[in-house]
Amino acid sequence: MITLIDLHKAFGANRVLQGARLVIPTGQSMVVIGGSGTGKSVLIKCILGIVKPDSGTILIDGQDVAKVPRDAFLARFGMLFQGGALFDSLPVWQNVAFRLLRGSLATPKVEAKEIAISKLRRVGLSPDVADRLPAELSGGMQKRVGLARAICAEPEIIFFDEPTTGLDPIMAGVINDLIREIVSEMGATAVTITHDLTSVRAIADRVAMLHGGIIRWEGPIADLDSSNDPYVDQFIHGRATGPIATIR
Amino acid sequence: MIRFLASVGAATLAALASIGRLAMFVADTVSHLVRPPFYLREFGHALLQIGYFSLPVVGLTALFTGGALALQIYAGGARFSAEAVVPQIVAIGMVRELGPVLVGLMIAARVTSSIAAEIATMKVTEQLDALVTLSTNPMKYLTLPRVLAATLVMPILVAVGDIIGIMGGFVVATERLGFNAASYIQNTVNFLEPLDIISSLAKGAVFGFIAALMGCYFGMNSERGAMGVGRATKGSVVAAAVLILAANFILTEAFFSA
Numbered sequence: 001m002i003t004l005i006d007l008h009k010a011f012g013a014n015r016v017l018q019g020a021r022l023v024i025p026t027g028q029s030m031v032v033i034g035g036s037g038t039g040k041s042v043l044i045k046c047i048l049g050i051v052k053p054d055s056g057t058i059l060i061d062g063q064d065v066a067k068v069p070r071d072a073f074l075a076r077f078g079m080l081f082q083g084g085a086l087f088d089s090l091p092v093w094q095n096v097a098f099r100l101l102r103g104s105l106a107t108p109k110v111e112a113k114e115i116a117i118s119k120l121r122r123v124g125l126s127p128d129v130a131d132r133l134p135a136e137l138s139g140g141m142q143k144r145v146g147l148a149r150a151i152c153a154e155p156e157i158i159f160f161d162e163p164t165t166g167l168d169p170i171m172a173g174v175i176n177d178l179i180r181e182i183v184s185e186m187g188a189t190a191v192t193i194t195h196d197l198t199s200v201r202a203i204a205d206r207v208a209m210l211h212g213g214i215i216r217w218e219g220p221i222a223d224l225d226s227s228n229d230p231y232v233d234q235f236i237h238g239r240a241t242g243p244i245a246t247i248r
Numbered sequence: 249m250i251r252f253l254a255s256v257g258a259a260t261l262a263a264l265a266s267i268g269r270l271a272m273f274v275a276d277t278v279s280h281l282v283r284p285p286f287y288l289r290e291f292g293h294a295l296l297q298i299g300y301f302s303l304p305v306v307g308l309t310a311l312f313t314g315g316a317l318a319l320q321i322y323a324g325g326a327r328f329s330a331e332a333v334v335p336q337i338v339a340i341g342m343v344r345e346l347g348p349v350l351v352g353l354m355i356a357a358r359v360t361s362s363i364a365a366e367i368a369t370m371k372v373t374e375q376l377d378a379l380v381t382l383s384t385n386p387m388k389y390l391t392l393p394r395v396l397a398a399t400l401v402m403p404i405l406v407a408v409g410d411i412i413g414i415m416g417g418f419v420v421a422t423e424r425l426g427f428n429a430a431s432y433i434q435n436t437v438n439f440l441e442p443l444d445i446i447s448s449l450a451k452g453a454v455f456g457f458i459a460a461l462m463g464c465y466f467g468m469n470s471e472r473g474a475m476g477v478g479r480a481t482k483g484s485v486v487a488a489a490v491l492i493l494a495a496n497f498i499l500t501e502a503f504f505s506a
């Protein structure tokens with residue numbers, strides 16, 4: 001279980017998180033929605049320790065993440081970055097198998113490559129992509145390589161930052177199914193950021209909406225349409241008018 | 249007046265703060281030397297990139313400098329009929345000063361800039377964050393191999409530069425200035441002392457350390473966006489060049505002032 005208590009984070013005068021609280025139950029799929037620039041990516045980077053919150057506490061299974069040994073802690077996580085963040089000096093398969101090629105999980109090269117190719121297949125990429133460099137792939141393909149890398153070492157907790165942005169509807173469906181499978185078959189905890197409501201409904205057990213630096217609403221997916229929260233309603237119906245200001 | 253003092257104070261504090269950050273960066277880098285795991289493949293790659301692929305530029309720089317040096321010393325020496333000192337002065341000038349400094353500056357141009365641009369790009373595209381989430385420490389994976397490789401390989405580059413520089417002088421002296429080949433070599437070998445060579449290689453090691461360190465430091469601290477990468481690259485080369493020249497002065501003082 002991941003518990004966020006009263007997280008604050010500002011970049012200079014830009015106060016991004018202003019007391020966010022959230023509980024993410026183990027083995028469930030939490031989807032975080034919210035407008036562009038509200039701090040969704042910053043929120044999950046705080047959990048991973050890539051961004052240091054100014055104040056607040058993050059507990060994982062009751063332990064304060066600021067006080068646990070970093071390497072063992074990070075070994076439990078996988079992360080898909082919004083921009084892919086592939087290592088452009090390494091071929092695709094070495095990106096995917098990065099964790100398996102060094103450190104505590106070191107696996108023989110041949111075996112690591114086989115695992116990488118099987119993960120690539122799961123995200124809808126053919127084996128001949130494995131030896132190419134990331135720069136030779138399209139944006140959507142890079143995203144899927146990033147996804148394969150995030151799930152390669154079968155982590156317990158996986159963060160997906162906009163996994164389906166830039167994918168065609170069919171491929172988006174494949175990825176939604178994959179995330180769902182990872183949660184229900186591998187028992188992983190997934191936290192997904194997405195703007196795509198089809199994805200939200202396909203992936204989520206629970207939904208949280210970030211707005212104004214706090215979690216405005218949180219609840220099971222079944223309640224999303226009957227939340228009676230004006231912010232959530234405006235968001236899911238894509239209305240230009242409502243409590244969320246749109247500057248024109 | 250007070251405003252002037254305040255701005256001097258602020259600048260001093262900022263300078264001290266950046267010296268402190270740099271010192272911490274150095275301590276962090278060195279500490280990874282004794283903490284496994286070690287990324288041997290990265291180290292090998294850095295040796296190749298920094299060492300082997302720098303040989304052409306080092307060779308050309310030294311060759312032309314040695315040649316020009318011989319011409320200048322001949323012309324200058326002629327003013328008080330001391331043309332005969334060309335082999336000795338070329339040797340000492342190349343080995344003690346020009347070899348290490350010019351190789352150091354060429355490495356700052358070639359290696360520091362590429363390290364800074366590469367790491368800064370990795371930073372702005374979140375590749376450094378991705379490394380962290382994959383349980384890999386960027387200091388260990390990126391900084392240590394490069395700094396170590398540069399420190400170890402630069403003495404070799406400097407030695408190559410020294411030799412090629414002396415050869416450049418030799419070619420010009422024997423082809424253009426009428427020196428006898430055998431006695432030119434004889435004079436060079438007899439004149440150089442062990443300390444000359446030791447100081448040359450030691451300077452090389454220090455300059456290599458500075459060059460790679462500045463690349464990594466500015467890359468890791470890059471700001472966001474393409475402009476951040478550009479600024480990091482520019483800053484790293486300027487800092488490396490200035491620090492190399494300053495270190496050269498300090499080392500020369502230490503080796504030869506007595």
Ligand SMILES: Nc1ncnc2c1ncn2[C@@H]1O[C@H](COP(=O)(O)OP(=O)(O)OP(=O)(O)O)[C@@H](O)[C@H]1O
Nearest residue numbers: 011014016034035036037038039040041042043082
């Ligand atoms: N490293 C940083 N330095 C300065 N500001 C930052 C940094 N990272 C994020 N921000 C700012 O924090 C705010 C939230 O950014 P974040 O990337 O979390 O948005 P987001 O909710 O993920 O948006 P999107 O849906 O467009 O990805 C933005 O205003 C952004 O400018």
Ligand SMILES: [Mg+2]
Nearest residue numbers: 040041082161
């Ligand atoms: Mg984002």
